[in-house]
Amino acid sequence: MDVQLRRGLIEICVLAAMLRGPTYGYKLIRDVEPYMEISESTLYPILKRLESGGCVISRSAEHNGRLRKYYEITQLGAARIDEFLSDWQDIMKAYYYIEREKNHV
Amino acid sequence: MSKKDFLKKLKGKLKALPSFERDRTIAYYDELIEDRKEAGATEEAAVYAMGDIDNIAAEILSDAKERGVLLEKSSGAGRTVLAVLLGIILICALIVLGALIIRKYACSGSPKIEWSEVNEEYSLGSKERIEINMENCDLFIKPSKDGDFHLTYYTNDDLVEFRVNETAECLSIEQRDVSEVYGIFFGCVPDRMKRTTILLVPEGFDGSIVSETAAGKTDIQGIERVSTLELSTTTGGMSVQDVKAVNASFTVTTGGLVIHSSSFENSLAANGTTGSIRLYDTDANDITAQSTTGAIMLEEVDAGTVDVSLTTGGIDIKAVSADRLKAHSTTGGIKLNMVNSNDIDISATTGSIKGQLPGPMSDYTIESSTSTGGNNLPQTQISGSRKLTVRTTTGSIKITFGSDE
Known part of the structure; x- marks a missing residue:
């Protein structure tokens, strides 16, 4: 898969994994893993980017005597997901067209 | 490899990052290794799962370079x-x-x-x-x-x-x-x-x-304990909770100020311009609370001296114990309830003063005055050791006695 496309997809998956509430790095990986290949080192720059882009906010909270960073999706982040879903409706239309034509021939 | 070694090596490879960002990266990996350990992995396995240090470092540095934050002289x-x-x-x-x-x-x-x-x-x-x-x-x-x-x-x-x-x-x-x-x-x-x-x-x-x-x-x-806390905010308000300090001063221009479950060895100053001030479950040696508009409320407060002043808006004092209590409001009313003090001085210009004080009336040596409102207190009564002064220019005075000490 194209690197940019992959990165974009992971970003949206990571955002989607925050829709149920604030979450943390390890859990994000566990949640996204079944759908997209993701590792600690791929997640880190993505979180940074999402955070500096205002899609995510983070705060540190104590967990078992250490600090854990929790990430929360912002309205901007939620809007990114909506945008993605509506973009992909168009892409899927094209996909089905391509598939149909391919099977026809 | 142990986590300590892993993080040390990684840190060493990220020298080109600004230190703040480097520390943040290390904190991130530290957290994820700990989380894997917590999920049952051995430290060795948790570290191994992070992947190759060189790859990690390269990825982080290239990302930092893209964002232009490497430590070279900024272009x-x-x-x-x-x-x-x-x-x-x-x-x-x-x-x-x-x-x-x-x-x-x-x-x-x-x-x-x-x-x-x-x-x-x-x-x-x-x-x-x-x-x-x-x-x-x-x-x-x-x-x-x-x-x-x-x-x-x-x-x-x-x-x-x-x-x-x-x-x-x-x-x-x-x-x-x-x-x-x-x-x-x-x-x-x-x-x-x-x-x-x-x-x-x-x-x-x-x-x-x-x-x-x-x-x-x-x-x-x-x-837990600081010697001096001096905080001010212009808008947005302030909330203070579970704070112990020797001296503290909180100033809020607009927005409310809430101080609770806190303790100040020496002085506590709460200042507001507009917006209410609320103190509860708090003690201090000296408390001053003042505001221009908005209400001031004190509840479950213990202090040596309390001095409350307000220009417009009401003052509500409940379950307060102080050696000396002074409250003044220019246009608002003042309410007292369960106030335990040996020296109470309450004054208002146009507002009314009402409330209930502990003990029989004979416990108090009273001075009271109002020019136009009603007054249920004697103008002067020389009696008990507690001093009670209540003055209002145009408001009424209604103080009852006899609640429990």
């Missing part, structure tokens, strides 16, 4: 980006919603950003000014005129954490002149996103904390 282009970003922050500052949170730092084994590490070349206190270029942030730490530390930073980061060095006597945070661009305690909130600054105060920190915030909420909790 003209980089500076332009910075200027644009700071410009954006400035615009955002006009529609702000920010927060300052000060709380106790009570964790062990967590990533640490010690001030002395921020830039090892400088030792705090000896240099006038330290500049660190973080990602789109400038952080200056310099001793103030009196030798204490001032921390001023500009940031568009959502979350910045500062830890107070245990030996620092005073931490002062202030915003810079607007023309110099700043983001301190400010949020960039086109989508109502909050920016938060967390100041983690280590256990045993015994110095002073001074902060001034132009806009945004200030939220302080869980401070």
Whole structure:
């Protein structure tokens, strides 16, 4: 898969994994893993980017005597997901067209 | 490989990153290794799962390079980006919603950003000014005129954490002149996103904390003991909870001020211009609370002396115990309930004064006056050892006695 496309997809998956509430790095990986290949080192720059882009906010909270960073999706982040879903409706239309034509021939 | 070795090696490979960002990366990997361990992995396996250190470092550095934050001299282009970003922050500052949170730092084994590490070349206190270029942030730490530390930073980061060095006597945070661009305690909130600054105060920190915030909420909790707390915020309000200090002064221009479950060995000053002030479950030797408009409420307060003054708005004093209690309101009414004091001095100009005091009326030596309102108290009564003075110009006075001590 194209690197940019992959990165974009992971970003949206990571955002989607925050829709149920604030979450943390390890859990994000566990949640996204079944759908997209993701590792600690791929997640880190993505979180940074999402955070500096205002899609995510983070705060540190104590967990078992250490600090854990929790990430929360912002309205901007939620809007990114909506945008993605509506973009992909168009892409899927094209996909089905391509598939149909391919099977026809 | 042990976690310690892994993190040390990784840190070594990230020298080109600004120290703040480097520490953040290390904290991230530290957290994820710990989380894997918590899920049942051995340390060895957890570290192994992170992948190859060289790959990790390369990825982080290339990402940092893309964002132009490597420690090489920043290019003209980089500076332009910075200027644009700071410009954006400035615009955002006009529609702000920010927060300052000060709380106790009570964790062990967590990533640490010690001030002395921020830039090892400088030792705090000896240099006038330290500049660190973080990602789109400038952080200056310099001793103030009196030798204490001032921390001023500009940031568009959502979350910045500062830890107070245990030996620092005073931490002062202030915003810079607007023309110099700043983001301190400010949020960039086109989508109502909050920016938060967390100041983690280590256990045993015994110095002073001074902060001034132009806009945004200030939220302080869980401070075990500081000698001086001086906090002010212009808009957004302030909340103080579970704080122990020797002397404290809180100033809020608009927005409310709430202080609760706190204890001040010496003095507590709560000042507001508009917005209400509420104190509950709090003790101090000297309490002064004053505001121009808005209400002032005191509940379950223990103090040597209490002095409350307000121009417009009501004063409500409930379950307060003080050697001396003084309350004045110009236009609002004053209500007393379960006030236990040997010297009560209540005055209003146009408002009414009412309430119930403990003990029989004969416990009190009373002086009361009103020119136009009703008054159920004797104008003078020389009787018990407790002193009660109640005066209002045009309001009425209604005080009953006999509730439980």
